[in-house]
Amino acid sequence: MSRIHLLTPTIVNKIAAGEVIERPASVVKELVENSIDADSTRIEVGLVEAGKTLIRVVDNGVGMGPEDLSMVFLKHATSKINSLEDLEGIATMGFRGEALASIGAVSQARIVSCARGSAAGAEIEVGGGNRKELKYVGAPEGTQVEVRELFYNVPARRKFLKATPTEMVHISEVLTRIAMSHPEIHFLLVHNDREVFNLPSASGLRDRIGSFFGEDLARDLIPLNSKESRLEVAGYALPPAYCRNNTRMQFIFLNGRSVRDSNLTHAINEAYRNLLSPGRFPFVFLSLRVDPGYVDVNVHPTKMEVRFREPAQVHAQVLQALRKALNQFMPSFSALPKDVPRPVPQGGVAFGEAVSRPSVSTFVPKEQQRPSIEQRPFLQLHGYYIVEETPGGINIIDQHALHEAMLYQEIQKTIQERALPSQRLLIPELLELSPEDFFTLIKLKPLLDKLGLEVEEFGRNSIIVRAVPQVLKDLEAKEFVSGLLENIHEGELNDHILDGMIKVMACKGAIKSGRRLTPYEVHALLEKREETARPTHCPHGRPTTLFFSLEELDKQFKRRGK
Numbered sequence: 001m002s003r004i005h006l007l008t009p010t011i012v013n014k015i016a017a018g019e020v021i022e023r024p025a026s027v028v029k030e031l032v033e034n035s036i037d038a039d040s041t042r043i044e045v046g047l048v049e050a051g052k053t054l055i056r057v058v059d060n061g062v063g064m065g066p067e068d069l070s071m072v073f074l075k076h077a078t079s080k081i082n083s084l085e086d087l088e089g090i091a092t093m094g095f096r097g098e099a100l101a102s103i104g105a106v107s108q109a110r111i112v113s114c115a116r117g118s119a120a121g122a123e124i125e126v127g128g129g130n131r132k133e134l135k136y137v138g139a140p141e142g143t144q145v146e147v148r149e150l151f152y153n154v155p156a157r158r159k160f161l162k163a164t165p166t167e168m169v170h171i172s173e174v175l176t177r178i179a180m181s182h183p184e185i186h187f188l189l190v191h192n193d194r195e196v197f198n199l200p201s202a203s204g205l206r207d208r209i210g211s212f213f214g215e216d217l218a219r220d221l222i223p224l225n226s227k228e229s230r231l232e233v234a235g236y237a238l239p240p241a242y243c244r245n246n247t248r249m250q251f252i253f254l255n256g257r258s259v260r261d262s263n264l265t266h267a268i269n270e271a272y273r274n275l276l277s278p279g280r281f282p283f284v285f286l287s288l289r290v291d292p293g294y295v296d297v298n299v300h301p302t303k304m305e306v307r308f309r310e311p312a313q314v315h316a317q318v319l320q321a322l323r324k325a326l327n328q329f330m331p332s333f334s335a336l337p338k339d340v341p342r343p344v345p346q347g348g349v350a351f352g353e354a355v356s357r358p359s360v361s362t363f364v365p366k367e368q369q370r371p372s373i374e375q376r377p378f379l380q381l382h383g384y385y386i387v388e389e390t391p392g393g394i395n396i397i398d399q400h401a402l403h404e405a406m407l408y409q410e411i412q413k414t415i416q417e418r419a420l421p422s423q424r425l426l427i428p429e430l431l432e433l434s435p436e437d438f439f440t441l442i443k444l445k446p447l448l449d450k451l452g453l454e455v456e457e458f459g460r461n462s463i464i465v466r467a468v469p470q471v472l473k474d475l476e477a478k479e480f481v482s483g484l485l486e487n488i489h490e491g492e493l494n495d496h497i498l499d500g501m502i503k504v505m506a507c508k509g510a511i512k513s514g515r516r517l518t519p520y521e522v523h524a525l526l527e528k529r530e531e532t533a534r535p536t537h538c539p540h541g542r543p544t545t546l547f548f549s550l551e552e553l554d555k556q557f558k559r560r561g562k
């Protein structure tokens with residue numbers, strides 16, 4: 001008896017689906033890419049429950065005749081390549097002929113299509129890989145694909161689908177990238193009968209960026225351009241003031257396809273290296289045109305990754321193009337817009353330099369705190385530091401770090417028992433967000449409630465802030481929200497995310513570096529410190545206080561006993 005046999009196409013497709021179709025966003029990506037390949041000028045995506053219940057993509061492309069339609073759900077059925085040579089010069093988004101077969105294997109799908117110039121259309125249905133008979137129906141030119149009950153027959157996948165807002169974050173991200181790479185196409189996204197975005201055909205990338213991310217951002221775009229024989233680099237950089245702690249605002253398009261490429265990401269970050277603090281990433285929109293023969297797009301099932309024939313040259317050209325653009329924008333490369341360098345004290349040495357290896361005790365033991373805070377002299381310097389006399393020496397306190405650390409402790413402690421106290425705004429603040437950010441925030445809502453930030457959906461991609469946490473009452477809600485969005489993205493609503501949010505809150509609520517404090521304020525800060533566990537480090541790991549003992553100072557000044 002033999003043990004080896006061929007798997008049935010149904011099983012093969014279901015396995016393949018595991019690679020190509022991970023979540024509703026993957027279906028949206030594949031369907032929209034098909035519509036782009038079909039020469040559509042208008043593509044409408046309709047979703048129910050973030051695509052978990054229904055995904056519908058309607059285009060006005062070339063459509064399909066009945067023979068083609070009867071083939072679409074078969075594996076390796078494609079109109080886009082014929083031969084091995086074709087694989088060398090792919091100009092379409094798809095070519096593997098497996099998306100529809102995969103989708104059909106794990107959902108209830110239906111396609112209605114009418115070829116351009118035909119009088120009538122046809123319809124085909126598939127459910128869990130089983131095709132039904134083709135039917136002739138009346139239909140407008142173009143194609144309509146409906147995918148229902150995704151993963152109904154793959155319980156393991158179905159179970160891993162996330163809550164609706166989370167899946168919407170993924171879909172928004174996919175569609176944002178596609179919409180940016182094809183500004184000429186009119187894109188419409190409707191979720192649960194509500195319009196998420198409606199992007200009419202734009203004249204180019206700049207216009208599309210403007211209608212999507214707002215005119216304010218578009219006005220700051222720095223154009224870049226570089227043309228060599230094999231590679232043309234175009235697009236826009238943004239000044240370093242625009243940055244995030246992730247690379248989601250880096251768009252790389254290769255021949256109209258949105259791609260991820262660590263080599264290019266490296267070039268981008270390298271161009272900004274001296275302009276941003278570590279862990280911050282710039283905003284860029286890079287559009288690369290390369291001879292299709294110089295890049296292999298067939299290295300990844302969803303074609304997100306590509307392989308260049310000469311990666312080092314591509315890296316060099318992109319880096320140079322970005323540097324040139326940034327140089328023109330900011331001739332003096334040394335100015336750091338985020339961390340403005342402070343003047344070095346003239347005519348003397350800075351304290352920390354004289355003490356070459358200070359014995360840093362960031363923690364002052366209780367018994368040393370003899371004189372009450374009222375009597376202890378202190379001094380604020382440069383709007384950054386507070387120098388305080390202690391019985392055995394001096395403390396140099398980073399005002400922001402200390403306050404941040406205290407707030408962090410305080411919030412953490414409170415939140416274990418109850419929601420943070422909040423303050424209702426007299427005039428609620430309206431914030432307009434990108435769809436991706438909008439859904440991220442909606443996703444975070446249960447945690448926001450806990451933190452005392454009361455937000456409500458308000459029309460398309462806007463939220464209204466009704467109450468803010470007490471600690472942030474002097475701040476515009478916008479600043480806290482954008483801090484959250486800059487720092488929090490990935491992942492589910494767990495303690496790790498909550499902790500990240502508390503960190504943002506502590507940072508935003510703390511006294512800013514560079515602010516001159518009144519003696520009264522310094523006093524209040526130091527007094528408050530007495531009530532807490534004297535945090536030695538801020539949540540980002542920087543020390544709050546440096547202690548220099550008198551012995552250490554005496555030694556540095558070469559004083560021999562007093």
Ligand code: ADP
Nearest residue numbers: 034035038078079094095096097098099100143
């Ligand atoms: P691929 O895109 O890799 O060819 P797919 O499974 O995504 O494979 O699609 C199979 C084929 O179905 C395509 O090659 C194309 O001929 C046809 N097709 C799919 N979607 C559309 C559409 N929206 N309009 C016209 N033809 C389509």
Ligand code: MG
Nearest residue numbers: 030034094099
């Ligand atoms: Mg395809």
